[in-house]
Amino acid sequence: MKPQPNAAVGAPLSRVEGRLKVTGRARYAADHQPEDAVHAVVVAGDVALGRVTGIDTRAALSQPGVLRVISHLNEPDLAYGGVARSEPERVFQDDRIRSFGQPVAVVVAETLEGAQHAASLVKTHYDAQRPMTDLTYEPGGAEPETYARGDAEAALRASAVRLDMTYRLERTHHNAMEPHATVALWDGGRLIVWDKTQAVLGTRNHLADVFGLPRDSVRVISPYVGGSFGSCLRSWQHVTLAALAARETRRPVKLMLTRRQTYFGTGFRPRYDYTLRLGSDRRGRLTGAVHEVRGETSRYQNFTEPVLVPGQMLYSVPHVEQTYRTVPLDINTPTNMRGPGYATGVHVLECAMDELAHEVGVDPIDLRLRNEPDEDPSSRLPFSTRRLRECYRLGAEEFGWHRRNREPRSTHDGDWLIGTGMAAAVHDSGRAPCRARVRLDADGTALVEASTSDMGPGTYTSQTQIAADALGLVMRNVAFRLGDSTMPPAPVHGGSATMASVGSAVQDGCDRLRRDAVELAVADKASPLHGADVNDVVARGGRLHVRNVPARGESYGHLLTRNNLTHLEAVGSYAPGESRHARFAFGAVFAEVAVDRHLGLVRVRRMLGVYDVGRVINPLLAESQAVGGMVGGIGAALLEHTVTDHRDGRVVNADLADYLLPVNADVPDLRAVYLSGEDRDADPIGAKGLGEVVLVGVAPALANAVFHATGRRVRHLPITLETLL
């Protein structure tokens, strides 16, 4: 069948659920209030390593309305089978403390205030040991991840230009607006959970395995997620705690983490120490690179992320050697955070490229063009699309890049030193198997469902757009639903894979349903379409008609009613085939900063990102994503730093007054441009994914701009004023 005309896809439409959100009617996890629900509050441990020797619950239990205090002393019976079998952080299964803030008890009471107060009255005693939480002083554990092509050391020895740089990137937390929350309800042997999650099915599977239930006995519902950035790709302990508390009290239980508890009870982007040695010829053509990476992880789980990938595929470097060592510490386990691995790897690589450009006296864009590969140098596969050259050219033109005086510290505006910087951005185009169910009713409205999430990118809206065009319906007659484990299976909502994976399944399901309808019509003697060529019928505005002959056709409603059908239904699916291409989204980020020459303050003046992400389904949502990514990158570059007190392993700034995120005044004039086009080798809908790549490359563009403004190279993130005084 020929493709449908695009009416909705490509249009800058507002969020279909926008009104619900701004009027407070969108129900997030903690907004769900089953009848008779009680409240659970976590008691967090205040040592980082050791054993719990006693928990005094008498004062807590004597408070009115307190139902239970649950801890390892109750020896709660949890199965921990299946995917949870290998999980070391088992809730209340022993007395061991593995990280600061680990839950040691949970208090359940009739009211939230009552539970909070009782939780503050629980007295815990420990046999505490001194924890090791500082990456600097630990040698590193397991076998490192390595990569090599050619002989990088020899190449460096023979290089005319050699740079040796060590970068340090501090730990950062997601700090989504909505704190993590779970509401759990037992109905006989069945468990229903309203949860903040990016992994509706993952959460279902996890809970089923922890509690020893068949998977279809657990239902996870998560219609809205108030930002996440990776922080709920997996289930943390509080999810189990809520379900456990509900089981033990035989009441529905609501559990919310406090802002402070999110710093201890969920993951984070780990701290990295990253040494990069780079060799090139005098014209800046790269000859070799040696990467030595150290990142923090917990003692009980080895967390790794694709830090090394950019160093393998972003530039045409003949000789590369990489070592990535995780260092087990007495901390909780890190996790994916927007642009996982790439944000870190690209920061180092792109700052290093700027250093090299300065060293050999070449414009930073020219240097990159001289090292632009024709195929993926690591896999030797062709790129599905790689339009970085266009990103550089368009970005330079729009930003006015070539007006800059290349000399550092050469531009002033009163007390402000002005600098510009740029960086490349890259992220892989993730995709995974997905299904979607489509139902078209005789009243001409359609319902499309998949068990994905929408943590903010606009899944509701973009999937509605795809379905509307594929079915030939107007937007308001299509509803897309998500966030329920009883819906068709979808992959985790992360890794910039949702658009491609869910979108391709929705497209397939709607195509199937439309074809069924067309086949029904052309075979139906009473239809004006009787006898028409199936391939010649299109759907538009709720009607099927012969292409270019709108008068010859009929509405879905007529067709279904006449055939005594209440509805048509189809299931779409998508399964990525074997890769014949290297699939990545790319971008070029440009930044202008002002640095106060005496006070060391860094202020962002403007930023521009130009992106090659394949097909853009909704330019308005895509722009929102890019602006959000830039704000995240500005935070990483200039403000964000989870500070650990290594004497006892506590996070010192576990609140939003002391952990600084950018405010509006810090993020003026952010602009995003998307190259038009599509990438048919990436997936059926031609989208490469954009949620991650828009954060990658922001911090190095800013750091390079700070260098250009001041002549000072700061290899530490965040860049704060004391470094620039």
Place this chain on the structure above:
Amino acid sequence: MHPFAYLRASGVEDALDAGHRGGRYIAGGTTLVDLMRQTVERPGALVDISGLPLREVTGTSQGGLRIGALVLMAEAAAHTAVRSAYPVIAQALEQSASPQLRNMATVGGNIMQRPRCPYFRDVTAACNRREPGSGCSARHGFNRSHAILGASDHCAAAHPSDLAVALAALDAVVCLAGPDESRNVPLADFLLRPGDTPHREQDIRTGELITAVEIPAHPQPLKSGYLKVRDRQSYAFALASAAVALHLRDGVVGQARVAAGGVGTVPWRLPAVERHLIGERPSRRLWKEAAARAAEGARPLRHNRFKTELLKRTVERQLHTVGGGT
């Protein structure tokens, strides 16, 4: 949050009576409620004073200005008399907190703010201010935000208020009503350095209530302004700040009032800087030489060494901004 009794005071006498019986005054609650949620504060009874008639800005008979204790930060910042006579106060307020907080918080509550030290706010950490004798976690912990002036071995928390820095520069006086007597205390004496009793933050007696803050008359014209240096451009505490008020007469500095914030355990007047300015003609060189004296006596900690230099540069910048000269 611990359970507490709540009383809404119908008048000043009523409030004083309840305060005398141990009730804690609450107005905007922007600090107190926060700290109660973290169980740092555990008052048994709250006395809501937000309805009391202490919400006016008036001139004093001596030509000064009286700001009622319950005037909101936003109201004080917008008040014509404040803006015209004391831009330093309006600017300090406008660079404080966020618009939402400034619409709730009061002038009296602002100078009663408790410190931002992260260990003070974390009930699982040792803190002499919160729990006398328990020790100071900040001294050898993370102390980037802490004071380099006025600290003791017992506490090094920086005073968080911007307004108080401007008020200190202007020799403001705190007006207190008590069950037995009313008294006026200079702000400089009202806010206490930690010494070996860091839990005593103000010279205030049980049941006493701040009714107003008075700014005495100053020679006119008085040029003034406030500069706050902070990591982000809004909603952040000062790493260093400077309140400067200068009276220029016949082309020379006749009166200079300079105070610093973000660096002291209390708002920090800089008399050595002020002395250096008197009788001199404004010039970049003068500002630099005077500001070089700003950090006298500074004793930085591990993570706040930069504040010594930052303080000097902040004062220099603000002297130039207010005083001009080339």
